[in-house]
Amino acid sequence: MIKNKHNTISLVLVLVFGFVLFFIGTDGFSAYTAETARVKQLIDDKPKFPDVTLEDSNGRKYSISEFEDKYVFITFLYTSCTTVCPELEYNMKQVYDKVPNKFLGKDIVFLSISFDPERDDPATLNKYKDFFKSDGETWRMARVPNQEELDQLLKAFGVIVIPDEYGNFAHNSAFYLVDPKGSLVNVMDYKEINATAKTVVNLLENGTEE
Numbered sequence: 001m002i003k004n005k006h007n008t009i010s011l012v013l014v015l016v017f018g019f020v021l022f023f024i025g026t027d028g029f030s031a032y033t034a035e036t037a038r039v040k041q042l043i044d045d046k047p048k049f050p051d052v053t054l055e056d057s058n059g060r061k062y063s064i065s066e067f068e069d070k071y072v073f074i075t076f077l078y079t080s081c082t083t084v085c086p087e088l089e090y091n092m093k094q095v096y097d098k099v100p101n102k103f104l105g106k107d108i109v110f111l112s113i114s115f116d117p118e119r120d121d122p123a124t125l126n127k128y129k130d131f132f133k134s135d136g137e138t139w140r141m142a143r144v145p146n147q148e149e150l151d152q153l154l155k156a157f158g159v160i161v162i163p164d165e166y167g168n169f170a171h172n173s174a175f176y177l178v179d180p181k182g183s184l185v186n187v188m189d190y191k192e193i194n195a196t197a198k199t200v201v202n203l204l205e206n207g208t209e210e
Contacts, residue, residue: 035172038158039158039174039187041158042157042184042187043184043186046183046184046185047184048182048183048184049064049072049153049156049182049183050153050156051063052144052146052149052150052153053144053145053146053149054066054111054113054142054143054144055122055143055144056122056125056142057122057125057126057128057134057140057141058136064182065182067111068180068182070106070107070108070109071107071109071177071178071180071200071203072108072109072110072111072178073092073095073096073108073110073111073175073200074110074112074113074177074178075088075089075092075111075112075113075173075175075176075190076113076114076157076159076161076171076176077089077112077113077114077173078115078116078119078120079114079116079119079120079124079125079128080119080167080168081168081169084171084173085173086131087190088190089131089132091190091191091193092110092139092175092190093132093133094193094197095110095175095197096138096139098193098197099197099200099201099204100201100204103201103204104138105137107204108200108204109138110134110139110140111139111141112129112134112139112140112142113141113142113143113153114143114144115144115150115159115161115169115171116143116169117143117144117145117147117150119167120143121143122143125141125143126141128141129141156184157176157184158172158187159171159172160172173190174187174188174189175187175188175189175196176188177200177203186199
């Protein structure tokens with residue numbers, strides 16, 4: 001009887017201790033995976049978009065200040081990708097189509113950034129953008145030609161890019177939203193098209209995400 005009682009108490013203590021560890025380790029149950037925790041940390045930190053030079057599909061070169069006072073809706077991709085990137089850009093197109101025209105180019109621009117600058121030159125990006133009906137203005141596709149600058153940007157935004165021996169990349173994917181001051185303010189699931197569009201439109205119309 002006493003032994004059973006001790007076993008019960010021990011079990012309860014183990015469960016409570018495990019519960020506390022899980023609560024702490026998942027940041028109050030909000031971060032169940034490494035990716036979720038990474039995204040939460042990015043949103044909390046609000047990193048600045050680094051001072052890098054972008055080169056778009058028209059061969060124009062500029063920094064993020066090109067979009068000063070505008071929101072910038074961003075994806076990271078490489079055009080040779082045959083798996084997640086086409087879906088990522090297709091979903092971006094659907095979000096783009098849900099944003100009222102009055103905001104496009106004036107209050108927000110869409111920007112797809114290649115992390116494969118050697119192959120994704122302006123001519124390649126120009127062909128790729130046509131697949132998704134990007135106009136090259138309110139939705140631009142660009143690369144960061146300087147590898148050091150590109151690495152700095154990927155690191156700042158928590159984009160993981162791992163090359164393989166066949167010229168492909170393993171990478172994470174998301175929608176990234178930069179505010180008019182150049183700070184990352186949201187990272188959204190690229191598969192949640194309607195929820196993302198609602199967040200963006202509410203922000204543009206009301207100044208809030210709700």
